[in-house]
Amino acid sequence: MVTSFSEKTKSPKRSPKQAPAFLKEEETVELVRQHMPLVRQFARRYSQFNPDYMEDLIQVGSIGLLKAIKYYDPRRTRSASFKTLATCYIRGEIRHYLRDHCSLVQVPRRLTEMNSQLSQLEEKLTKVLDRAPSVGELATHSGFSVQEVLEAQQSWEARIHYESFDSMEDDDRDDRRSLSETMPDKR
Known part of the structure; x- marks a missing residue:
């Protein structure tokens, strides 16, 4: 069977259940420790109108951080920095939470x-x-x-x-x- 170059270089699509862990446990713990301030920063930013959501947003943002760690592969030379990846996942999880749980009034x-x-x-x-x-x-x-x-x-x-x-x-x-x-x- 002949495969093209593009087929050989495609990265396989992974579902969340199939995502391999690329980091050792101590590396994961260190990334969480280093990037929890980023989670708190986004939680503060998004809870400015309702401080009651702060703790929930920290928890949701932490889930985003863990997802970023799960998908981060430091061996990929062309991938984004971990902070960039973490920012996307943290912000995304917080926005999804707010969209799904917090706003009953939609403004055009x-x-x-x-x-x-x-x-x-x-x-x-x-x-x-x-x-x-x-x-x-x-x-x-x-x-x-x-x-x-x-x-x-x-x-x-x-x-x-x-x-x-x-x-x-x-x-x-x-x-x-x-x-x-x-x-x-x-x-």
Whole structure:
């Protein structure tokens, strides 16, 4: 049987159950020790809106780190560095967890991107003005209308701080609102 060069050089596809361990146990322990700060860094970043998820995200990120170790082959000369591989797996596991478990309110991508731009602009204007900018100032400097700025801010706030559609039972904080109160009125 004649095989082509490309068939000989293809790396075999492995499912998670078939992945061989390329590292010794002590090397694995050392990689975990060295890269746990990376897991905590991503967990902090992704739990900034809800600190209650911090421990869960550290656990999920640790699973990502272990998956990266499982697939890392230091003998491959053309492979990415371990930190690059670990970053992809850690971030991926955390994002999958958040997508599957944490967000009941989905904000349209357009508003998410707009809110990201507005957040960066707000940070810059706060430094320049030495105070938080008004909605009008954000609209002027961003090129969005005042209505678009308000819509982006309200939809993002609804995503992060939803409580319930109708009631606010067991609420001891004055700054919480129900989801229906945070959504813009389109009438």
